[in-house]
Amino acid sequence: MKPDIQKTRNIGISAHIDAGKTTLTERILFYCQRIHAIHDVKGKDGVGATMDFMELEKERGITIASAATYCTWKNHEINIIDTPGHVDFTIEVERSLRVLDGGILVLCSVGGVQSQSITVDRQMARYKVPAVAFINKCDRSGADPFRVIRQLREKLSHNAIAVQVPIGLEANFDGVVDLVTMKALYFDGESGETIREGKIPADLMDMVEERREELIDAASMYSDDLMEQALEGEVTPEVLMEAIRLGTLERGITPVFMGSAYKNKGVQPLLDGVTKYLPNPADVTNTAVDLENNEESVDLVTDSSKPLTALAFKLEDGRYGQLTYIRVYQGSIAKGDTIVNARTGKKVKVGRVARMHADQMEDLERLEAGTIGALFGVDCASGDTFCSPHITYSMTSMHVPEPVISLAIVPEDNKAQINMSKALNRFTKEDPTFRTKVDPETSETIISGMGELHLEVYVERMRREYGAAVTTGNPQVAYRETITQMSEFNYTHKKQTGGSGQYGRVAGYVEPVPGEDFVFESKIVGGAIPTQFIPAVEKGFQSCMEKGALLGFPITGVKIVINDGQSHSVDSSEMAFSAAARGAFREVYNRCKPAILEPIMKVEVETPPEFQGAVMGLLNQRRGIILGTQEQDTLCFVEAEVPLAEMFGYSTVLRSSTQGKAQFTMEFASYRKAPQSVADDLIEKAAKEKKDKSKVA
Known part of the structure; x- marks a missing residue:
């Protein structure tokens, strides 16, 4: 029916x-x-x-x-x-x-x-x-x-x-x-x-x-x-x-x-x-973009007889394969249908259509337009659009916030290593805010997420669902680096080997742009740098943004303008200009007075009024800025902004200071420049860690 x-x-x-x-x-x-x-x-x-x-x-x-x-x-x-x-x-x-x-x-x-x-x-x-x-x-x-x-x-x-x-x-x-x-x-x-x-x-x-x-x-x-x-x-x-x-x-x-x-x-x-x-x-009017027609906007109609457009919005990797939660916006999906993943262009045959009641599945013959259900055994990523074979519509993806906290995890033995890899593959596929990478220097596995609880839950799930015995290192904050003043550069990259060498000169200036990640502008006139090499220059500068010289964290808030340069008819190449850009940035970075940015969290503490003083004192000790307090009958609410680095272990201290009666919530607010004393400590600590690693090596 x-x-x-x-x-x-x-x-x-x-x-x-x-x-x-x-x-x-x-x-x-x-x-x-x-x-x-x-x-x-x-x-x-x-x-x-x-x-x-x-x-x-x-x-x-x-x-x-x-x-x-x-x-x-x-x-x-x-x-x-x-x-x-x-x-x-x-x-x-x-x-x-x-x-x-x-x-x-x-x-x-x-x-x-x-x-x-x-x-x-x-x-x-x-x-x-x-x-x-x-x-x-x-x-x-x-x-x-x-x-x-x-x-x-x-x-x-x-x-x-x-x-x-x-x-x-x-x-x-x-x-x-x-x-x-x-x-x-x-x-x-x-x-x-x-x-x-x-x-x-x-x-x-x-x-x-x-x-x-x-x-x-x-x-x-x-x-x-x-x-x-x-x-x-x-x-x-x-x-x-x-x-x-x-x-x-x-x-x-x-x-x-x-x-x-x-x-x-x-x-x-x-x-x-x-x-x-x-x-x-x-x-509700929902729109998609037509990938074959210059990404023109298309209004979708909630009508089961139209061509299919559906969005996979959540994945769960169960014991028997992948479960894909799907919302059908237009058209319908039936058992045995062939549908196309608009992102990959691959055709997929629908084996099983169901609707969910918590963790129980109820098989259906067909999902009509306007309904939410699940497909079983279909391989895709979160945010993929499925459509009928003769159209390529894509729904706009959702907003994914950046992780703010990282943790090193170490498996206890080889079996745990295999199980941990399986778990990480599944969790990163299911949750776009959970990221994982291997530190190239220490070969440690680093997991990143939205907060202590987020990572704690995933580590616990690794142990329970996969039997992966892992130990965790200290949490690491996702700092950023930036520059605080403008500086000019003029750098020549020359390398002469047998046969043709490498040659490229880039000149211009670097300046801070708060609120932006990376801005590149070319003001080259008269072909000082041939047009075909300018993307290589941008790519070279962009690659330097991944790791700053102070702590090795990504660099943000930088604008680079190139206004002059020089090329050689034989020795210039994309590789040479990319290397020139990297050399220029390494040389100019320290002249721009780099600074460290730390993530600031918005913290709200809910406490009985008699503990208000103690709560505010604890926040002040953690370099917090009190934004306001509000009393409502039996409770007092304290709002503050506190650096994430100071919030580790806060829940235990808060409980003991308020007889377990206070609770708090925190969410990411913004990045802000770290005080000089804090920045100096971080740089010193990073240098010491680097030294210790080189001794071990």
Whole structure:
């Protein structure tokens, strides 16, 4: 049976750590009758939530990999992706949002808009994903959903409008008033499965009227019918719903729902909101580029009879082969079809089509346009586009952040070496933010990622899933080098051997360009350097950017301008000019006063107010700059910028200083020049390490 595209929803649930995403997904699956018992994250029964199916996720009580599932609610088919909250696994959120049509932004009614909420909101904005907000944990002490709505407006610039009002708060949280239908909703039964409609409590009437007025005002901007009804004083729920939907699709309104997923309250009205307000695949315009037609932009149509265009957005390498998560934008994929990978041009035969429920697979005959599913046994990379044999469309790839931390890993024996290689091959293929390389000087294997937790999880997975016994070295920060002043160069490369030699002269200047990686400009006139050699000059300079002379880290923020040079009719070649460029840069680099840039992290600490002084003291000791503090009832939030190098081991120190009551999140903010004393220490340490290595050699 073909799914009705109007009744299909592809949604993602994303939020700050511990806002309750996985708990909410568990309740959604229960009410949609996909599961028949509710299990909790870090549950005492040892089962754990459905979507956290990895052993590590169950143990730590966190989501590591995004998991996909689907369910049916009131004849609507909903594909759901539950994403991690930790910034270390940001690529999981990024690739999920790339293929989703709508999102649920979950916020804690006590914590409000936190640092990671800002990050996921930025990711939603990048892919223009319309969202509804769900303010969770309304049963916690200190809950204030209307403060969270104010923060949504101030911190995230959302036009956040409540579509519900809570009946009681904290321990007295009983249910919600629906401002569209003007009914009070209570959630009875052991797991809140029975919805009882009642009259709006009299003491809430004034507040309900005021909030409904606000809702109608915001929604009437998107509907003339609603504006007319509002002026006549008789607003019907159907017209109000349609206006809210139009506003949500344009990202002009963010409808706000309230509840407590853990206490089974407010989840069903949120599901109704997903079906009423979030877009179906046909509401969203997706574009691809035509590789055979000068990369012209092509609008895709959510129609199964059109030629196929689908995006592979996530890979999992299981025991029996590769599982490729795929979103079909146009056309359809059936078992036995021949499809083409637009990147490689290779034809692929589809062996098995499935849809996922966490780690379980359900075989399908066909994936229609607008749906999310999985292909089994198809070899491809993350971000590849598949299309019908007679077209070559390609979807734009997703944004992949650069790793900020590295770690050396050493296998304990030969067997561990083989298993480690297998694990690294799989992890680098699955996760674009996880990189691996071999240090040419020490022959050590270096893994790089988004944070300590990110690398810790992969090392643990190596041990568990592959039985690779490895030991890890000290974490290494991804520093950068740059220049701080302009300097001129004039360098001649001459080499005379038997037969024709090598000759090339390059002259010009080098200057800093903050915010750019590498800029090359040629101002050569009159053929001082023949045109065919200029790319070789650029390539020569570019190769010098890979390793700076201070610490051996990549160089960034450099502009090179060549304005003069000289060639020889016989001895000049691309190789000679490339060598001249390298020699010129080596000579001029130290005259440009090179400096070291260090990664700065944005750190947010959540602590009880009595430990605020201790927390700020710890951040100051770590060269942190306090950006601001905010007190909210029982908690105090401290925001700071701290160099990544100073953050190792911070979680242990923070726990011991605050009796285990504080927690922190951190994400990459920017690169900044390291203080001279720190730079001197780093250079000294690097020189010592080099000396020790040469002694060993």
